[in-house]
Amino acid sequence: MAIFVHLTSAANAARIRRAGLRADSWARTGERGVYCFPVLPSFTVTHQWLRELARRGTRGGGMVAVHLRLDDDEPVLVGHYAGRGKHAARSATAAEAVHRIRELDDPRGWEVFVPRAVTAGEVRRVRAVPQGVGWRYFPGAHGTRPCTCFGCRVRGEYGGRRLRERLPHPLDGPDPKVPVLLERLAAAGEPGDPKEVAEVLYWFARRRRGPVEALIRLTEHPDARIREDLVWAVGGWRSPGVGELLERLAGDPVAEVREAAAQARSDG
Structure with a gap:
């Protein structure tokens, strides 16, 4: 049996003990699953991703380590997060992934992707870990x-x-102010020039809050790319009406838009 560790917010610990790990991450291949890393003799290397993942925000008082045990023959993807060529993600069994990473001179930045959810029976334990372990931004960024x-x-x-x-x-x-963006959106016409609307949504995506009521009409935009951009623009907002907007897009006829809306709703 191959043993891996998955790092997540402490707020998720009770749900993970009860129901396992959801397949709510995406691989570059388009598959949904769970990212993890082999448990190696070095505690620091095993938990190297902690500070980088925590940099994006945590809930419930920091990060926890979820230990999971998979069959040696379990199919996974293994590679470097920025890998190309021989470092690109490749199919392997769980045992092969552990062996490959263990033999590396520098395993920082490597990861294993399990293309499915992890059941509660495969979760061995969930435990607290020191919050200062690992690198930030990229391996070797210090200095x-x-x-x-x-x-x-x-x-x-x-x-x-x-x-x-x-x-x-x-x-x-400096980012354009909201009134300027709304003027540009109105000037784009109805339903709106896709290129101009996409640029407006780019700027709205940089904000924490925004005028949801002025953007909700874009859920009917004929260009599916605009509807998907709308999800990523407002999905992280804490403004009233975001839930209703995402609910509309969760029933979109285009699969990519539906999946983006489902991801945004689960992250929220």
Whole structure:
């Protein structure tokens, strides 16, 4: 039997003990499943992903480690998170994945993906772990200048605003204000030029709250890409009406839109 560890918010611990791990992560292949890492002799390497995952926010008082046991012949994907070539994710059995990672000179950044949910019977234990373990941003990032572009920064991260003020990114200026974005959306016409609407949604996605009532008409936009962009733009908002908007899109005729809405609702 191969033993792995999955890291998650402490708020999920009771549900995981009761019902196991949901298949709510996505692999690059489009499959849904659970990310994990082999339990190795090094505690630090085993839990290397903790600080990077916690950087995106936790609930319930930090992160916990979920130990799971899989059959040696269980099919999984194994590779480096940014891997290309020989480091790209490849199919393997659970035992082969453990062996491959154990033999690496530097296993930082590697991961295993189980393309299914993990049952409660496969969860061996859920336990607290020190919250300062692992790397942030990328393996070996310590001592390098952090990037403050929109793609790298995390909304609400502790000290994020001070960091952006100290190290402003040359390509990311101030965001357009909401009235400006609504004017651009109105000028795009009805139902709205897809290119212009997509750019407006890009800016709305950078916000924590927004005017849901002004965007809900986009749930009927004829371009499915716009409807999917709408999910990612408002899915993380804490504004009234977000639940109703996502509920509409959960019944969308296009599978990609439905899946995006389901993901946003589960994350919320």
